[in-house]
Amino acid sequence: MSHILIVDDGALVTSWLSELLRREGYDVEAAHDEHQAIRLYGERRHDLVVADLLMPNSLGMDFITQLLRHNPQARVLAIAGGGLIHSGSQWNAASVFGSVRVLRKPFSLAAFLRIVKEQLSQEHQVTEPIL
Numbered sequence: 001m002s003h004i005l006i007v008d009d010g011a012l013v014t015s016w017l018s019e020l021l022r023r024e025g026y027d028v029e030a031a032h033d034e035h036q037a038i039r040l041y042g043e044r045r046h047d048l049v050v051a052d053l054l055m056p057n058s059l060g061m062d063f064i065t066q067l068l069r070h071n072p073q074a075r076v077l078a079i080a081g082g083g084l085i086h087s088g089s090q091w092n093a094a095s096v097f098g099s100v101r102v103l104r105k106p107f108s109l110a111a112f113l114r115i116v117k118e119q120l121s122q123e124h125q126v127t128e129p130i131l
Contacts, residue, residue, distance in 0.1 A: 001025065001026065001027050002026050002027070002047040002048065002120050003026070003027045003028075003029070003044065003045060003046045003047050003048075004021055004026050004027070004028050004029070004046060004047065004048045004049070004050060004116070005028075005029050005030075005031065005037065005040055005041060005046040005048070005049045005050070006018055006021075006028060006029070006030045006031070006049075006050045006051075007030075007031045007032075007033075007034070007037040007049065007050065007051040007052060007063060008030075008032070008050075008051070008052040008079070009032055009033060009052065010052070011032070013052070014030045014032065015030075017050065017112070018030050020109060020112070020113070021116070024113065024116075026116075029044070029046070034062065034063040037049075037051070037063055038063070038066070041067065046074075047075065047120055048075045048076070048077060048116065048119050048120055049064075049067060049074060049075070049076045049077070050076075050077045050079065050116070051063060051064055051076060051077070051078055051079070052078075052079055052080060053078050053079065053080035053102075054080050061078075064076055064078060064100060068100075075119045075120070075122065076100040076101070076119075077100075077101050077102075077103060077115055077116060077119055078100055078101070078102045078103070079102075079103045079104075079105055079107070080102070080104065080105060081104055081105030081106065101115050101118070101119060103115055
């Protein structure tokens, strides 16, 4: 069973994505901010991290950068919408990391699940978390 960590400040989004992924047979944990995400990632091996790029108290890119610094092979699906899409700076930065895929909000369930499955099927070794 694949382990997925969702990092999003929106309780509705977190709940929605968690339920969707559980129905697909994944083990899911959720964090509502960068600090909680770092703690959870440090406690357990996760095969995929789904992270919002824009949260009220931090940028998801900061979390993603820190995650990849400690585990360059971590798989990340970055999601974002609103002004971030139009400004492009954080959006483009996320896409330069080879293990990071980006998905714009709003997105379809089918597109989300397709990218999750693609990320999890890629050949890579998940190392023990060291955050």
